Amino acid sequence: MPNHADIYANQATMYERLVSKQASLYETIQAIIPVEGLDIIDMGAGAGRLTRVLAPQAKSIVALDASESMLRITADHLGQADLHNWRTQVADHRQLPIEDHRADLIVSGWSICYLGNSDVDHWEANIHQVISEIRRVLRPGGTAIIIENFGTGSETPNPPDFLVDYYRLLESEYGFSHRWIRTDYTFESVDEAEMLTRFFFGDAIADKVVSEQLTTLPECAGIWWLQV
Ligand SMILES: C[S@@+](CC[C@H](N)C(=O)[O-])C[C@H]1O[C@@H](n2cnc3c(N)ncnc32)[C@H](O)[C@@H]1O
Helix, strand or coil, X not given: CCCHHHHHHHCHHHHHHHHCCEXXXXXXXXXXXXXXXXXXXXXXXXXXXXXXXXXCCXXXXXXXXXXXXXXXXXXXHHHHCCCCCEEEEECECCECCCCCCCEEEEEEECCCHHHHCCCCCCHHHHHHHHHHHHHHHEEEEEEEEEEEEEEECCCCCCCCHHXXXXXXXXXXXXXXXXXXXXXCEECCCHHHHHHHHHHHCCHHHHHHHHHCCCCEECEEEEEEXXXX
C-alpha cells in the first residue's frame, strides 16, 4: 500500500490529479446546509478539492492541513481565482488554530480517518479530541460535515475494516446523521486509470483496473453531519 504521508508531503500534484477525476461535492454539501455567506473551515483541506468549490459562496474560508505542500496547491488555485476571503494554515485536527465559536460550517473530506484508523494507537481518544475541537470552534447551531471512504472499487458500501469502528462512533457516541453517495473516478484512458490508482490505492485496485480495462472506477463515500 502506498505511503500516504509521503504522498501528501512530496506528491501533492499527483494527488490533486487523482481527485480531479471525481465529481464536485458542492451539491452534496449544499443539500445539507446552504453555504452562501457562511464562515467555513475545511479540516484536512489538502489540495483544496472542497475549499475551492465552497470559497466562491462563503463569507470566509480557512483551509487547514498537516501538509504545507498540499495547502500550497489550494492557495495557488484560490489566488488564481482572484478570491480574497480565504487563508490557509498548517494545523493538526486535534488542535485547531481557531478561536472559539468562529465557524458556521466545518467540512472535512477523507482526512480525519488517518486519526480514526483502528490500527492507530489511541484512535478513540484522537476522535474524541477532534470532535471536541469541532464543537469548540463551531458557533451554536453550526454544522459539521465529515466525508470518508466507504469503499473504493465498490458500487455499494464496503467501508475499510479499519474504519468501521470510527464510523460507528460518529453515529452512536457523537450523534452524527449518515448517508452514502457514489464518488466514482472517470479517467481519460486505462493507462491513466492504472497509473493514478497504483499511485494512491496500490496494486490490488490497479491490477483490477488493468484486468477489467476500466476507465471508470466506482467508489462510495460516507457522509456524516451534525448540527451542534
Ligand atoms: C486524502 S487527503 C484529503 C484532502 C482533501 N480534503 C480532499 O478532499 O481531497 C487527506 C489530507 O488530510 C491531511 N491530514 C492527515 N492527517 C491530518 C491531521 N492529523 N491533521 C490535519 N490534516 C491531516 C493530509 O495532509 C492530506 O492533505
